[in-house]
Amino acid sequence: MSARTPAPPPPALTRWERRTEVPLLAASLVFLAGYAFRVLAPYDAQPWHDISLALVGATWLLFVLDYAVRLRLSGLGPRFVRVHWLDTLVLVLPLLRPLRMVQVYTAVQEKRDRPRLGLYARVISYAGLTAVLLGVSAALSVYHWEHDAPGASIRTFGDAVWWACETLTTVGYGDAVPVTAGGRIIAAGLMACGLALLGAVTGAFSSWLIQVFRRQDEQEPPASG
Amino acid sequence: MSARTPAPPPPALTRWERRTEVPLLAASLVFLAGYAFRVLAPYDAQPWHDISLALVGATWLLFVLDYAVRLRLSGLGPRFVRVHWLDTLVLVLPLLRPLRMVQVYTAVQEKRDRPRLGLYARVISYAGLTAVLLGVSAALSVYHWEHDAPGASIRTFGDAVWWACETLTTVGYGDAVPVTAGGRIIAAGLMACGLALLGAVTGAFSSWLIQVFRRQDEQEPPASG
Amino acid sequence: MSARTPAPPPPALTRWERRTEVPLLAASLVFLAGYAFRVLAPYDAQPWHDISLALVGATWLLFVLDYAVRLRLSGLGPRFVRVHWLDTLVLVLPLLRPLRMVQVYTAVQEKRDRPRLGLYARVISYAGLTAVLLGVSAALSVYHWEHDAPGASIRTFGDAVWWACETLTTVGYGDAVPVTAGGRIIAAGLMACGLALLGAVTGAFSSWLIQVFRRQDEQEPPASG
Amino acid sequence: MSARTPAPPPPALTRWERRTEVPLLAASLVFLAGYAFRVLAPYDAQPWHDISLALVGATWLLFVLDYAVRLRLSGLGPRFVRVHWLDTLVLVLPLLRPLRMVQVYTAVQEKRDRPRLGLYARVISYAGLTAVLLGVSAALSVYHWEHDAPGASIRTFGDAVWWACETLTTVGYGDAVPVTAGGRIIAAGLMACGLALLGAVTGAFSSWLIQVFRRQDEQEPPASG
Structure with a gap:
């Protein structure tokens, strides 16, 4: 998030990142799908359970490999862990990979070569x-x-999705609330990220709307002008 | 929402849109009134029920007709469905028509020829x-x-309006909460749209207030100036 | 809220407004104090009840008088009611007088002749x-x-103040919620005004903080500059 | 928060503030740790209770001393109490010291002499x-x-932290709510400060994101340019 980076990254690293972004995005979606199956499937869906576990493990290994290659190519040594703290965090908690989307989005946009x-x-x-x-x-x-x-109000996956909507938009009715320590820690993370991300959506929408109305002024100046 | 549109729309389409905006706005209000009657009237108000159903159906047909004409005039062919996705969405869910208000508002303002x-x-x-x-x-x-x-906390239309206020402003007391899947999907849509729209209101009000106070500075510079 | 007003107000009106702002602000506070006493005092505090009623009535008459004088001086005739809709609203619901504070604030600031x-x-x-x-x-x-x-969760004035804090900041725990139609209408108004006003506070604080940090950059440019 | 301060502070005061910021930050953390121990430890942890009380008292005395020295050096006399109202407030309620962090942060950044x-x-x-x-x-x-x-929903320190998360982000589920007057006053303060601070975080994140995307435009102009 620094505005002045001390030195540009080595070209080999940039090339690697360009090439791997889209495969890694696919791997993230596979990871998410595998994790979703693990969590949502009934316990006795035996053959599929193992397959989803294998998928989750394999994609995680891919992420570890990518991290190692980038650490090597960057030439930063152990400092890489601290400088690229977001990547390190995402390696440990792969469900946070969406936070790295800004780079992927850029790479995908460039490849498609469409008017932006x-x-x-x-x-x-x-x-x-x-x-x-x-x-x-x-x-x-x-x-x-x-x-x-015991005493949970989030009992189905539908409840969990409804809870996520309430929490991201900071409405917070309180009809679906995490009661375990683990659930509350995840909720606190979602609140913090959601506040910032939806604040950005709101801010950009507001700026866009003001721009639309301002343009209208320029095209046809009001009667008093 | 794109800042650079590839080509201007054909003039026939623009003319059509100018002419139909106000009649379509009227049709939207008739649609809303008819839908409101269907939902709110007691089941045995027989003759009126059929009238409101006819109104809803007739105005929907008008919307379909308008969509077809605009698809034809645009010269985009089937791409129209994707490029004008907001119009397509509004065709399928006519209760979302307020989202198209920005164009109508502009058209109405121009016709009235008042200082803006x-x-x-x-x-x-x-x-x-x-x-x-x-x-x-x-x-x-x-x-x-x-x-x-069963187990609903929104029992009267007054409750529903109160719930909409709570949700749009993200207060979310939790005394009136949707419990059905359908109600929750509508609520999630309202949260997302409401957040963006009220964020725009807030942002514009904040900018306006700062402008008012800045102007005051310019008119009468402070003692130290 | 218009950026381009068609004509400046007549000087007699401006003079009147300058002179009456501070007395009217005092009258507003008297009105609020009288209303607070009416609402909060026990029913059998007989002599004081009548005094507070008299105060509320007298200050309201003052507001009506001021409105009439301004309507006369403005030279707008009945259009005054619509052009100055905020004043009209405040006349009918004097508890909304804080919304007119921006003018009073300006007038008071000028009189005190301090560095702004x-x-x-x-x-x-x-x-x-x-x-x-x-x-x-x-x-x-x-x-x-x-x-x-019956079934109210706001039972003491302390609860009502706590409810107002929750509502203005859009936290909305839901432990104190209006249940009557009147209470809910007031709440909806407070949500709308509160959202806009606190959004302005937040926006201005955010701009101020960014300004403070930007100034720091200018005073001592970073090492790389 | 004034943009035009009448006169720069005397250099002796500036020097004092530079030198004491970091020790005072350390003292604040010691104060917080001591207070946390007082609140969280079981009542019979006898020797430690007295130590934490001593720590809290000693650090408070340090704050009083610093306030007195700055009052003296500023040359403002009793006006110091009103001009530096934030310092006065922080002296009376040392748990609000984080609000003074902006100065400390600046001082620490300068000492470390790293790219900002x-x-x-x-x-x-x-x-x-x-x-x-x-x-x-x-x-x-x-x-x-x-x-x-009696009737409290915040029973453990974990509940209190969860409540603080909910309140700062204005989600406000309502599963953990203060019921005492003291708790509600603290909550109202947290809501007001939290709203402003997290609004600043959101605003800065939004501006940063828009800047990132704008830079991307400048580096590689779109096809239509």
Whole structure:
């Protein structure tokens, strides 16, 4: 998030990142799907359980490999862990991968070579999409922690998704609330991220609307002008 | 929402849109009134029930006709469905028509040929009015889904309006909460739209207030200046 | 809220407004104190009840008189009611007088002839003060409507103040919620005003903080500059 | 918060503030730790109770001493109490010391002589850190007031931290709510500060994201340019 980075990254690292972004995005979605199956499937769906576990494990190994290659190519040594703290955090908690979406989004946009969306539309679609993916991840994890806790109000995955909507938008009715320590920690993370991401959506939408109305002024100046 | 549109729309389409905006706005209000009657009237108000059903059906047909004409005039062919996704969505869910208000508002303003409101006042009135209309639509739909659901806390239309206020402003006391899947999906939509629209109202009001105080500085510079 | 007003107000009106702002602010506080006494005092405090009623009535008459003089001086005739809709609203519901504070604040500042606060500090103090006064007025009215309603959760004036805090900041725990129609209408008004006013406080604070950190950059440019 | 200060502070005061910021920050953390021990430890942990009380008292004395020296050096006399009202407030309620963090943060950054973070990253880290420290202080105080109140929903320190998260982000589920007057006053303060601080975080994040996407436009202009 620094505005002045001390030195540009080595070109080999940039090339690696460009090439791996899209495969890694696919791997993230596979990871999410595998995790979702683990959490949502009934316990006795035996063959599928093992397959989803294998998928989760394999994609995680891919993430570890990518992290190792980038650590090597960056030439930073152990400092990489601290400088790229977001990558380190995402390696440990792969459900947070949506937070890295800004780079992937850029890479995908470039490859498609289409006329780009306007500035605010890009901010809204990026921050909105990240918020949705984080919400889904949080709903899965909270469902995992809460659904058989005593006194829980989040009992089905539908409840968990409803809870994630309430929490991301800071409405917070209180009809679905995490009661375990694990669920509450996830909720606190979702609140913090959601506040920032939806604040960005709101801010960009507000700026876009003001821009639309201002443009209208320029095209046809009012009678008094 | 794109800042750079590839090509301007054909003039025939623009002319059509100018001419139909106000009749379509009237049709939207008739649709809303008819839907409100269907939802709120007691079941045995027989002749009126059929009239309101006919109104809803007739106005929907008008919307379909308008969509077809615009698809034809645009010269985009099937791509129209994707490019004008907001119009497509509004065709399928006519209660979302307030989201198209920005164009109508502009058309109405031009016809009245009055000195226009300031920039921020227009943003506030546009976003606020859209939020109110969406809130009323959401209150109607939620009342429709919830009022005879088991364990519902939204039992009267007054409750539904109160719920819409709570939700749009993200206060969310939790005394009136949707419990059915349909009600919750509508609520999630209202939260997302409401957050963006009321964020725009707030942002424009904040900018307006700062502008008022800044102007005061310019008119009478402080003692130290 | 218009950025371009068609014509400046007549000088006699401006003079009248300058002169009456401070007395009217005092009258507003007397009105609020009288209303607070009516609402909060036990029913059998006989002599004081009549005095507070007289105070409320007398100050209201003052407001009516001021409105009539301004209507006359403006030279707008019956259009005054619509052009100055905020004044009309405040005349009918004098508890909304804090919404007119921006003019009073300006007048008071000029009289005191002190070095003025910075731009953002003025916005924060104005919007914050207005929000506090509106919150107190809303707490009084809601207490008036709710405290002896069946099933009410707002039973003491302390509860009403706590409810106003929750509502203005959009936290909305739901432990104190209006249940009567009157209380809910007041609450909806407070939510709308509170959202806009506290959004202005937040926006101005945010701009001020960014300004502070930007200034720091200018005074001592970073090592890399 | 004034943009135009009448006169620069005397150099002796500036020197004093530079030198004492970091020791006073350490003292604040010791104060917080001591207070946390007083509140959280079981009643019969006898020797430690006295030590924590001594720590709290000693650090408070340090704060009083610092206030007295600065009052003297400023040359303002009794006006210091009103001009530096934030310092006065922090002296009386030392748990609010995080609110003074902006100066300390600046001082620490300068000493470390590292390349500084970008503007928005500094605003986010400053406002976020202040919000976290205030949240911890509020959780401690609310736990102190609430944990043995009749009908309390905040019974453990974990509940109090969860309550602080809910309140700072304005989610407000309502599962953990202060019921005593003391707890509610602390909550109202946390709501007001939290709203402003997290609004600043959100605003800076939003501006940063828009900046990132705008930069991308400048580096590689779109096809239509």
